[in-house]
Amino acid sequence: MKLPIFMDNHSTTQVDPRVLETMLPYFTEQYGNAASRNHVFGWTAEAAVEHARTQVGALIGGDGKEIVWTSGATESNNLAIKGAASFYKKQGNHIITVETEHKSVLDTCKRLQREGCEVTYLKPGKDGIVTPEMVTEAMTPKTVVVSVMLANNEIGVVQDVNAIGAAIKAKNPKTLFHIDGVQGAGKVPFDVEAAKADLVSLSAHKIYGPKGIGALWVRRKPRIRIDPLIDGGGHERGMRSGTLPVPMIVGFGKAAELAREEREAEGIRLGALRDRLYRSISSRLPEVYVNGSLEHRLPGNLNISFAFVEGESLLMALKDVAVSSGSACTSASLEPSYVLRALGAGDELAHSSIRFGIGRFNTQEEIDYVAELVVTSVERLRQLSPLWEMHQEGIDINSIQWTPH
Amino acid sequence: MAYSDKVIEHYENPRNVGTFTKDEGDDIGTGLVGAPACGDVMRLQIKVKDGRIEDAKFKTFGCGSAIASSSLATEMIKGMTLDQAAQIKNTVIVQELNLPPVKIHCSVLAEDAIKAAIEDYKKKHAK
Numbered sequence: 325m326k327l328p329i330f331m332d333n334h335s336t337t338q339v340d341p342r343v344l345e346t347m348l349p350y351f352t353e354q355y356g357n358a359a360s361r362n363h364v365f366g367w368t369a370e371a372a373v374e375h376a377r378t379q380v381g382a383l384i385g386g387d388g389k390e391i392v393w394t395s396g397a398t399e400s401n402n403l404a405i406k407g408a409a410s411f412y413k414k415q416g417n418h419i420i421t422v423e424t425e426h427k428s429v430l431d432t433c434k435r436l437q438r439e440g441c442e443v444t445y446l447k448p449g450k451d452g453i454v455t456p457e458m459v460t461e462a463m464t465p466k467t468v469v470v471s472v473m474l475a476n477n478e479i480g481v482v483q484d485v486n487a488i489g490a491a492i493k494a495k496n497p498k499t500l501f502h503i504d505g506v507q508g509a510g511k512v513p514f515d516v517e518a519a520k521a522d523l524v525s526l527s528a529h530k531i532y533g534p535k536g537i538g539a540l541w542v543r544r545k546p547r548i549r550i551d552p553l554i555d556g557g558g559h560e561r562g563m564r565s566g567t568l569p570v571p572m573i574v575g576f577g578k579a580a581e582l583a584r585e586e587r588e589a590e591g592i593r594l595g596a597l598r599d600r601l602y603r604s605i606s607s608r609l610p611e612v613y614v615n616g617s618l619e620h621r622l623p624g625n626l627n628i629s630f631a632f633v634e635g636e637s638l639l640m641a642l643k644d645v646a647v648s649s650g651s652a653c654t655s656a657s658l659e660p661s662y663v664l665r666a667l668g669a670g671d672e673l674a675h676s677s678i679r680f681g682i683g684r685f686n687t688q689e690e691i692d693y694v695a696e697l698v699v700t701s702v703e704r705l706r707q708l709s710p711l712w713e714m715h716q717e718g719i720d721i722n723s724i725q726w727t728p729h
Numbered sequence: 730m731a732y733s734d735k736v737i738e739h740y741e742n743p744r745n746v747g748t749f750t751k752d753e754g755d756d757i758g759t760g761l762v763g764a765p766a767c768g769d770v771m772r773l774q775i776k777v778k779d780g781r782i783e784d785a786k787f788k789t790f791g792c793g794s795a796i797a798s799s800s801l802a803t804e805m806i807k808g809m810t811l812d813q814a815a816q817i818k819n820t821v822i823v824q825e826l827n828l829p830p831v832k833i834h835c836s837v838l839a840e841d842a843i844k845a846a847i848e849d850y851k852k853k854h855a856k
Contacts, residue, residue, distance in 0.1 A: 632790060633790070634768055634769065634790055634791050634792055634795075635768075636792035636793065637740070637791065637792050637793050637795075637796060640732070640737075640740060640792075640793040651768060651792070660768065670766070671765070671766035671767075671768075672765040672766055675765070675766075675767075675768035707746070708743060708746055708788055708789060708790075708796060709788060709789070709790040710761070710770055710771070710772035710788040710789065710790060711765060711770055711790045712790075713748065713788060721765055724761075726763070726764035726765065726766070726770075727762065727763070727764060728764045728766060728767050
């Protein structure tokens with residue numbers, strides 16, 4: 325076993341060697357511009373890009389022609405929501421999303437609010453789940469787009485997008501359904517038709533492809549229109565101009581193909597590793613809480629709070645293991661995770677959270693090493709914690725008059 | 730963000746961890762500062778004899794820099810008079826531990842903890 329161990333596969337993933345291999349010739353041999361229509365270099369590049377479109381489309385049950393290449397998930401989310409809000413502004417100005425969405429959705433909505441849109445931010449249940457009723461109750465005749473993520477990047481909670489999509493379309497077929505599929509596509513079953521989706525954001529580097537390439541799937545039947553954010557040569561049917569990064573696109577295509585072929589087996593393997601990690605920790609440590617639904621969850625995700633231990637101090641103990649924390653101290657803003665706060669877990673538990681993201685290249689040996697290290701580190705830090713001592717003595721932490729600073 | 734060697738050293742080998750037992754009575758001053766919701770709580774205790782801090786102990790819920798700041802604080806105040814200890818400024822801790830700007834609040838909390846412990850001791854001996 326090699327140290328350090330990477331167990332932060334929601335932040336990014338290693339490029340699969342099979343993906344890298346397919347990319348390499350497009351740097352040094354087939355380096356044409358896919359928009360060059362008059363020579364063989366251009367034709368080869370174009371054929372490779374079109375093949376990748378089919379591969380990425382197939383991952384989500386869509387058509388390759390419906391794929392618009394972008395620079396990544398953030399751009400896809402921006403393009404979907406801003407593009408739809410702008411194109412359909414005569415239809416209405418209301419947007420619905422969820423408090424636990426990714427910042428690239430939330431901050432996009434905030435900007436649109438400043439520009440005159442009305443936005444409803446749904447509060448999910450304590451388990452992180454959004455119900456179809458929550459969505460339809462918030463819908464008005466002016467609702468242009470509803471944006472809900474397939475799987476959450478922090479707590480891994482998987483939404484029932486099929487039920488949500490059906491409810492939206494039953495109430496108003498004209499309201500668009502955008503799904504941020506970045507964390508979920510290729511990890512859990514997902515099909516654009518079953519979800520009645522209109523727009524779906526995807527990213528390559530979350531599924532063992534390269535960074536810097538993403539896609540927005542835009543439904544063609546019936547045809548969905550969006551205004552572009554980037555104008556220029558009219559690439560991507562006018563929705564996203566700019567020379568296509570052919571090697572990255574080829575890599576994305578291969579990554580999507582592997583994800584489609586291996587998703588089921590990989591899901592079972594990662595789910596077993598995750599359960600092993602959780603059982604190993606929770607059977608030895610008291611006061612450990614899972615954040616979000618354990619049942620409706622990405623197989624590789626475990627987000628847990630270790631009460632009375634601060635998250636960053638725990639990360640420091642796990643220095644040979646790459647994981648992340650919802651603790652304020654790990655972020656520039658000094659605010660604890662807004663996702664955990666939206667679940668109403670209390671700031672103390674948000675400060676005590678660790679996110680484990682288990683991926684394709686993690687082994688059982690690594691899981692066992694991490695579990696052992698977590699248990700001994702939490703025990704050590706609890707010996708240092710005045711809150712743990714109070715808890716042991718039966719003092720209710722909430723009964724103390726604290727002085728927030 | 731990388732931690733300074735001194736923060737890591739204190740985090741891995743914290744000095745003076747613990748609690749004075751209740752029957753050690755009047756000689757003890759306790760400062761409890763911070764809040765769980767903010768992600769850090771420090772409890773610093775002093776044992777005073779003839780106006781001097783004879784011993785000090787701490788427990789901290791917080792990030793590595795908060796643990797290091799309180800560990801260093803207990804080390805610094807041992808042997809000081811109450812007046813000397815009350816003069817300690819957070820900037821000394823910042824310098825000693827090489828804390829980055831985002832961690833300065835940890836040193837402030839340690840300064841507050843020292844002051845709160847002294848105040849608690851003085852309150853007990855007000856008569």
